Amino acid sequence: MARILKVDRWNPDAEIMLEAGSILRNGGLVAFPTETVYGLGADGLNPEAVRKIFLAKGRPADNPLILHLADAKNAEDLAEVDARASEVMAAFWPGPLTLVLRARPGVPAEVTAGLPTVALRVPDHPVALALIGAAGRPVAAPSANRSGRPSPTDAEAVAADLGNKSDLLLDAGPVDIGLESTVIDLTGRKALLLRPGGTDIEKLETFLGKPLELPDDDSKKRSPGTRYKHYSPAVPVRVWTAGETLHDSVNPAKSGFMGISPPPAKFARVILFESEESYARGVFAGFRQLEAKGLSIVAEWPEPRGIGLALRDRIRRAAACTTP
Ligand code: TXA
């Protein structure tokens, strides 16, 4: 098992953070909390350290990583930041928003997967910010799960997936949002939505003054993450919409239900959330819990607004591997 150290979310122990920073500077891996999900961090300017992330996760080498910064002012060293990008940063950082921008020379190809662009984000979590500060450099970090698995929303899930593959795991308890950051591409005239997530799409559109566009096939090729199997528990996942009858193939006695409406049958287990926000916060842990009990999963299809849009995306991907 990796060394696990508990840290206070609001007031992380300075000595622990110094040690974590020096592990990163020496080319090691540190798993850490952010407001969205736990990340697996490495020195983002050290190609060899970044390669360790891909090995630990079993991640395809052509799926680029996000560089995490402590402050928007460091973005200029890594990417071309025009007026629009800098306004978006000022309005939404720190926070669950990742910006894809044109990369400056010097960003390792291991981070960008050889693309001319780089993804940047300033997370809104005291432990993440302290870690990046202690490292004194950008921290490359994907979600701290095995590739293809649900993202980890607490330290237990990181330990279960990555075991001793990180040198240190900082445990600050469960995360706030539970789904990954929203990713937008600002390299062209039109802002593209690459991944719905923790930042409300409507707020972004209001700020930008126009709708986000969806990537065409060409730019999808440039966002490799969208191609891969994602968020999948090892048991079948089926979607249920409130008011509908259950799919014939579901046996409630051998299934677990997750959602915010009363379940449509007598399930072996029920995980009820009081709002879409708490559904988002608990969806990945719920997948893991029901999977551990060997139960199939029935997940309620959320309303397509606010965090519900990102939640739909994750549930759709989790269910995509289940044949009807
Ligand atoms: O909330 C989050 O974003 C978490 C926490 C740890 O910050 N991180 C995270 O990283 O979700 P990851 O690697 O699991 O997802 C990053 C997504 C992937 O879909 C990847 O393809 C995309 O961002 N991405 C990264 N760099 C990109 C680039 N240069 N162009 C297009 N997409 C990029």
Ligand code: MG
């Ligand atoms: Mg991920």
